[in-house]
Amino acid sequence: MSSESCPVDFGIVTQPNDIGSVPNLIKELDAGLSSLSGGGNGARHEMLIKARTLTQALETPRETMIKHCWAQTGALAGLNFGIETGLWKLMAKNGDKPQRVEDLASKLTVDAVLLARLMRHLAAMGYLKEVGVNEYQTTNFTKAMSFPTVSGGYFSMTSATGASPLRFHEYSRKRGFKNPADAQDTALMYAYGTDLDTFSWQRSLGYGMHFNHHMGGYRQGRPPWMSADVYPVKERLFDGFEDSPNDALLVDIGGNIGHDLAEFREHHPSHPGRLIVQDLPVVIGQIKDLDPAIQRMEYDFHTEQPVKGARAYYMHSILHDWPDEVCQRILNRIKEAMKAGYSRLLINENVIPDTGVWWETSALDMVMLTLFSSRERTQSDWHNLLEDMVGLKIVKIWSAGNGVESLIEVELAGEEGSSG
Ligand SMILES: C[S@@+](CC[C@H](N)C(=O)[O-])C[C@H]1O[C@@H](n2cnc3c(N)ncnc32)[C@H](O)[C@@H]1O
Incomplete structure (x- = not known):
């Protein structure tokens, strides 16, 4: 892209977003530690937001882009594979000890090369602990994935409906960028070429029960x-x-x-x-x-x-x-x-x-926007x-x-x- 058409210096793409704020953020996180034990969810949420701000300050725009475009979608592939094959249940049952990919693959009757690739990325993303060559331990998160109330959203929301937010821009362009309010014309219907509403669409793919579990779990x-x-x-x-x-x-x-x-x-x-x-x-x-x-x-x-x-x-x-x-x-x-x-x-x-909307609430608004036109x-x-x-x-x-x-x-x- 020529410098005329781009209003900022390309150099920012590879520089940390806000390195100057890092020392203060670390001090604030350190100071917040004392309120963590008695401060309930409020204190913990404040720390989480600061930790997220710290991550974003250290990250370069290029890294954020790679995270969105490669890493998070790839992690979803691995997490879903673990639900589909029973990996998370098996690992949880095996307990906290190191677990070899080869043993897991043979128990699950899946290709060990495939499983190794998926688990390697999940470890690189922090969802598993790598303890040796093709050897991993669970984290609390991957243990929790053995509960249907935690895993249910992955198929029913992400797999079944994921193209709706990802293609929302096309849907919106074709409708003049107006706030959608027609339950018979949703971005989900556009993205999947269906006239089914979200609930019927999830059920048609066999994910109705997964959605029920998600409803029981998210709260x-x-x-x-x-x-x-x-x-x-x-x-x-x-x-x-x-x-x-x-x-x-x-x-x-x-x-x-x-x-x-x-x-x-x-x-x-x-x-x-x-x-x-x-x-x-x-x-x-x-x-x-x-x-x-x-x-x-x-x-x-x-x-x-x-x-x-x-x-x-x-x-x-x-x-x-x-x-x-x-x-x-x-x-x-x-x-x-x-x-x-x-x-x-x-x-x-x-x-x-x-x-000051909480991110989970604005996220749910995005679900409503892109799946329901509501x-x-x-x-x-x-x-x-x-x-x-x-x-x-x-x-x-x-x-x-x-x-x-x-x-x-x-x-x-x-x-x-x-x-x-
Ligand atoms: C987002 S879920 C909420 C479920 C539940 N109230 C909860 O909070 O866990 C929406 C619910 O509306 C139900 N639903 C959709 N259309 C319906 C209709 N026409 N009559 C009755 N229930 C309907 C769905 O089956 C689903 O259980």
């Missing part, structure tokens, strides 16, 4: 909304609960294989009323180990809600999958079933802050959708901290009822 270790320091469940749901023939306490709409209600029962084992998980028949049919006290119900949320007058209807990561017009239709079905002055709607979703919403987006478009009322947004889904408590508006 692990984050404060759930039903814990006392986020939402006062007793005061807001149990007090005033009406024992009636239809004594539904909580209806989880699009509740997948029931993990949220199972977690609710763990937190509140002596709750009153029924817990009901609703999802499409194909997903309800995949439920295996759910507490029998949780009722399973096949239901399409575009149709009339069969459970009327429940104490609470609940949706977790549902509305972010859909553009406003589709959400409006889903919400209207719930509104029709709510009992004035009694029923609440609880929406467990991100509320994007004006500044989005994570800001506070004003939520007011617009729930109040202006559907005529409900937001009672309160209960925050679980930056980067974690909030609980948006909603009731019927105005004269239709106030469930205070």
